[in-house]
Amino acid sequence: MAPHLVLPEPFTARPATTADVPAVHALVGAVERELLGRTETGADGIEASLTRPGLDAAVDSLVVHAPDGQLTAWAWINRGRRAQIDVAPAFRGHGIGSALLDWTEARAAEVGTDWLAQNVDDKDRAGTELLRSRGYEVLAKNWQLEMPVAEVSVELPEGFTVRPFQPDEARAAYQLIEDAFDEWQPRRKSYEEWARLSIERASFAPALSPVAFAGGELVGAALCLDLPDPDDGYVEQVAVRKDQRGRGLARALLAIAARGFRAQGKHNLTLWTHSDTGALAMYERLGMSVRRSTTVYRGRVRAAG
Ligand SMILES: CC(C)(COP(=O)(O)OP(=O)(O)OC[C@H]1O[C@@H](n2cnc3c(N)ncnc32)[C@H](O)[C@@H]1OP(=O)(O)O)[C@@H](O)C(=O)NCCC(=O)NCCS
Structure with missing residues (x-):
């Protein structure tokens, strides 16, 4: 298990690799369909996030699996400043998102940054609530x-x-x-x-x-x-x-x-x-x-x- 990660039972985590891209793409697609009714992200966008220079997937990314091998969540953090967490709709409510948020914050502290930003869809009430409950404040907006x-x-x-x-x-x-x-x-x-x-x-x-x-x-x-x-x-x-x-x-x-x-x-x-x-x-x-x-x-x- 990655340092600073305390996952709820019975889930396990490891760093993501490019071999995980199809499964992560399916997970992100499920999240987008639930929020937006369509899939916007391409598999190449997931791959670009994982392979961008500056992000070391071995320490800056995680995929979380259920015992039967299903992908339940993924997270990455870039340069200790920007993080992204997606939990599959079928696995909400287990505390996986909070555990991954703790991990991104711990990783940011390890990198030595003083603040960390996450971009959350305005329709994602649970994600918004989680960040607000941790004292996160609005930094900026993105509009499509x-x-x-x-x-x-x-x-x-x-x-x-x-x-x-x-x-x-x-x-x-x-x-x-x-x-x-x-x-x-x-x-x-x-x-x-x-x-x-x-x-x-x-x-x-x-x-x-x-x-x-x-x-x-x-x-x-x-x-x-x-x-x-x-x-x-x-x-x-x-x-x-x-x-x-x-x-x-x-x-x-x-x-x-x-x-x-x-x-x-x-x-x-x-x-x-x-x-x-x-x-x-x-x-x-x-x-x-x-x-x-x-x-x-x-x-x-x-x-x-
Ligand atoms: C944004 C940017 C691409 C605009 O390029 P541009 O060639 O000056 O834009 P245009 O001349 O085609 O302007 C199109 C219209 O928008 C208006 N407009 C341009 N910039 C504007 C601004 N910042 N705020 C409000 N209106 C603006 C123009 O008046 C024009 O309207 P009109 O035709 O009714 O008079 C350019 O300012 C830029 O490269 N900015 C930095 C990079 C950036 O921010 N890109 C977009 C971020 S997603």
Whole structure:
């Protein structure tokens, strides 16, 4: 058993490996179907979480099994700062979630951080209640927005050319996106970490990911994933270089992405935005509306003793 983990009987835990990805994906799918009525997460997203540089699955992840081998829960913690816990609907009420929360806090203390954040769906009453009962406070919000692809028309502002993402543009896209997100995200990702979570994923759809150029330089991108939901086309990241903003480029990139997904038979364009970006108002101006929201809770980590 992992250090600092006290699981209720008769469950057992061990670190996750990539061999667990299909079972974890099934568990996360069951959680999403219960909360949302559909599966949003792809298996490649689970694999990306477990293999991202900076997270050592041998000490930063756990899978919890019932005696008959059923997967009942999983958890991970990244750099002692961000944790995720999912308990299968059929195994709620046994205290597995509390035990995993204790483990994430102990692991954070071991890493030496002073606070720990968890992102919880606003419909997840039990998860929200558990964090609040431990004194966690709201740090930020995430909103998932959607827009019917049928309603989108493309108007490319003058001075830009747009075409699908090419693999040799990966470094330039990384630079553009991390520069843009640096304006609000607390930590810049390495190229390897960014790539693992975006363009190296099996669901990354380069042909559906428009990139924009001005004067031969890459100045805008909308990187898209082809996720399991048959209705939704998903934008993983959208960014426009600072000196090119306010000219309608993000609007055009999202419209081009929507057109591509429409041709694939999808009905909606969806994306997530974080409250710290200040971009919610922009998406609403583009005709998108909030479909789902999550809250990032932050709790104090007690020093390891
Ligand atoms: C968000 C971002 C992609 C917008 O790019 P942009 O090319 O300047 O956007 P557009 O010019 O296409 O603007 C589209 C519409 O949204 C509006 N808009 C743009 N930014 C806005 C903001 N922060 N708040 C409110 N409205 C905004 C524009 O006025 C425009 O509306 P209009 O056509 O009715 O006038 C860009 O600011 C960026 O890269 N930011 C950093 C990265 C980021 O936060 N990405 C999104 C997070 S999920």
